[in-house]
Amino acid sequence: MEGSNQRAGRLILGIETSCDETAAAVVTPDGRILSNVISSQAELHARFGGVVPEVASRRHLELVVPVLREALAEADAELETLDAVAVTQGPGLVGALLVGLSAAKAVAWANRLPLVPVNHLHGHVASLYLQPEPIEPPFLCLLASGGHTLLIDVAEPGGFRVLGTTLDDAAGEAFDKGARLLGLGYPGGAAIDRLAREGDSGSYDFPVARVHGLDFSFSGLKTALLYTVRDLSEDELERRRADLAAAYQRAIVRALVARVHEAAEQNAASRIAVVGGVAANSELRAALPEAAFAPLPLCTDNAAMIASAARYTEAVPFPGYLALDAYASG
Ligand SMILES: Nc1ncnc2c1ncn2[C@@H]1O[C@H](COP(=O)(O)OP(=O)(O)OP(=O)(O)O)[C@@H](O)[C@H]1O
Ligand SMILES: [Mg+2]
Numbered sequence: 001m002e003g004s005n006q007r008a009g010r011l012i013l014g015i016e017t018s019c020d021e022t023a024a025a026v027v028t029p030d031g032r033i034l035s036n037v038i039s040s041q042a043e044l045h046a047r048f049g050g051v052v053p054e055v056a057s058r059r060h061l062e063l064v065v066p067v068l069r070e071a072l073a074e075a076d077a078e079l080e081t082l083d084a085v086a087v088t089q090g091p092g093l094v095g096a097l098l099v100g101l102s103a104a105k106a107v108a109w110a111n112r113l114p115l116v117p118v119n120h121l122h123g124h125v126a127s128l129y130l131q132p133e134p135i136e137p138p139f140l141c142l143l144a145s146g147g148h149t150l151l152i153d154v155a156e157p158g159g160f161r162v163l164g165t166t167l168d169d170a171a172g173e174a175f176d177k178g179a180r181l182l183g184l185g186y187p188g189g190a191a192i193d194r195l196a197r198e199g200d201s202g203s204y205d206f207p208v209a210r211v212h213g214l215d216f217s218f219s220g221l222k223t224a225l226l227y228t229v230r231d232l233s234e235d236e237l238e239r240r241r242a243d244l245a246a247a248y249q250r251a252i253v254r255a256l257v258a259r260v261h262e263a264a265e266q267n268a269a270s271r272i273a274v275v276g277g278v279a280a281n282s283e284l285r286a287a288l289p290e291a292a293f294a295p296l297p298l299c300t301d302n303a304a305m306i307a308s309a310a311r312y313t314e315a316v317p318f319p320g321y322l323a324l325d326a327y328a329s330g
Contacts, residue, residue: 019091164214
């Protein structure tokens with residue numbers, strides 16, 4: 001039986017402000033999402049063609065309290081029913097992170113609760129541990145987002161070991177830069193995904209970089225698109241935009257899939273999982289039918305995944321967390 005009494009004192013409030021999403025969520029210790037509120041600032045940053053850190057911080061400041069209130073209200077939770085407050089400590093934009101971290105400290109301190117500082121990348125992996133279809137380690141995981149492209153070995157839910165990373169752009173960054181070159185606006189991954197469905201992926205042959213080991217490289221691909229677009233008239237670009245999107249997306253997906261298969265073989269991985277914003281890509285999902293993908297709403301930044309990761313992260317007891325700082329990378 002599920003009732004608010006049973007839940008009392010056993011809820012985790014998650015807060016995420018590492019980039020341009022202000023998010024808060026309430027999750028139970030067994031990984032049920034009671035609320036997952038995300039306020040995206042994408043429109044605000046679109047006119048600049050990317051996230052402007054100072055603009056993001058100011059907007060987080062305006063949104064964090066209303067988003068927190070909404071997450072608690074949707075979950076039918078009171079501050080008194082919380083067990084812990086989880087928050088993204090890094091990596092991300094430091095000014096943006098500090099807004100969430102300060103809000104988390106205030107809520108935790110005022111209610112004498114422990115605070116759980118969560119690594120954002122661990123958060124992306126922990127999107128797989130949530131109900132209704134959680135998957136359990138061990139698995140090989142591709143984490144492909146706006147800032148990272150990692151192949152990781154996940155042996156237990158509390159951490160991971162990096163097997164490969166990008167030497168330059170992240171996969172999501174490659175999508176965003178490609179979208180910009182094609183005049184599709186920001187953020188571009190979903191726009192390329194949509195447009196690619198109308199195009200012929202075989203009409204252009206973009207290179208897939210071969211780099212050492214299990215690492216990735218996407219900057220050459222972006223340059224290849226730049227040169228191709230530069231040689232087209234505006235009319236031609238208009239006519240070929242869908243073909244370019246399809247061929248460009250195929251090159252990124254091929255690079256990711258090839259590395260995933262190599263890593264799976266080298267590590268004798270019995271299971272493969274994919275997380276992060278690029279895990280929302282329909283061609284990638286179709287190209288790895290054997291893999292477990294993060295549920296679509298949990299691919300891009302959200303706070304449910306942060307609360308989920310907190311279940312496997314050491315909490316800092318009240319009041320020892322007031323001096324905790326945010327970190328940009330690492
Ligand atoms: N359908 C899609 N196809 C391809 N890329 C997508 C799709 N949907 C979103 N993305 C990409 O996902 C990225 C955003 O993902 P996410 O929110 O996980 O990244 P981030 O938080 O900015 O980066 P990080 O997690 O590395 O700090 C963007 O680059 C966006 O273009
Ligand atoms: Mg992210």
